[in-house]
Amino acid sequence: MKLELIPQVTSKVPCHFLNMYKPQALKAACHFLTHEKSIIRQLLGLNPQINNVVVIGSGPMAYLSLVQEYNKKYVGIDPYFPIKTMNNQSIYYLEHGFEDIERNQIPTGPCLYVFWFNVFHYVKAPAQTINRLSQPGDMVLHSTWSAHPEADFHMKSYFREVYRDSQLNYQHAITEIRTKNNDLNLTSNLNGIIHDEHYENNINCCDVFYL
Numbered sequence: 001m002k003l004e005l006i007p008q009v010t011s012k013v014p015c016h017f018l019n020m021y022k023p024q025a026l027k028a029a030c031h032f033l034t035h036e037k038s039i040i041r042q043l044l045g046l047n048p049q050i051n052n053v054v055v056i057g058s059g060p061m062a063y064l065s066l067v068q069e070y071n072k073k074y075v076g077i078d079p080y081f082p083i084k085t086m087n088n089q090s091i092y093y094l095e096h097g098f099e100d101i102e103r104n105q106i107p108t109g110p111c112l113y114v115f116w117f118n119v120f121h122y123v124k125a126p127a128q129t130i131n132r133l134s135q136p137g138d139m140v141l142h143s144t145w146s147a148h149p150e151a152d153f154h155m156k157s158y159f160r161e162v163y164r165d166s167q168l169n170y171q172h173a174i175t176e177i178r179t180k181n182n183d184l185n186l187t188s189n190l191n192g193i194i195h196d197e198h199y200e201n202n203i204n205c206c207d208v209f210y211l
């Protein structure tokens, strides 16, 4: 049977989440996403032991084809973008916030948890949830905007598209993201880190934790 992957847009999706996947917003974020994608490729190439790629805030199944290229199981987690048909044991969709997930909903084997595209900002208690779910051998990728001034230019264009109906939310989102990134300190808050790496360019930065 042909696999059908059609995100159902439900009425509960907040408008700014829908706007994030529109072409103008994705165009504004394209340099960010290109760097992030290259890091994911690098990690999957270097870590063949990874069995599952868990994409948090997966929206319309972000990076599904990339994950399939590497023959990994894909687990998309997002409270707002349910997938219509799922008939493949290598693709899972969990219609929840990340903070509500239980480990038994994710296939067994080492996981790469991908917090793509600054999704950390929206997750409640992200470090505590990772500590609850993760197992030795798992990896975590946290991808967010770089602190470089050039990132501010791209962030502003992106959030203008996302919050185009509300100037207030757009300014607020940028301030909150900057503050939350300063407060996160995953290196101190994640349990069992055996090694961490940092990849950064002028727009995007990715922290990788090996657990």
Ligand SMILES: C[S@@+](CC[C@H](N)C(=O)[O-])C[C@H]1O[C@@H](n2cnc3c(N)ncnc32)[C@H](O)[C@@H]1O
Pocket (backbone or CB within 6 Å): 017, 020, 056, 057, 058, 059, 060, 077, 078, 079, 080, 081, 096, 097, 098, 099, 116, 117, 118, 119, 121, 122, 123, 124
């Ligand atoms: C990938 S993030 C993109 C964030 C955006 N680039 C920014 O900088 O604000 C957006 C996705 O996260 C999802 N999302 C929102 N809250 C979530 C949560 N608690 N757990 C998992 N995904 C969530 C949304 O539905 C949306 O598809």
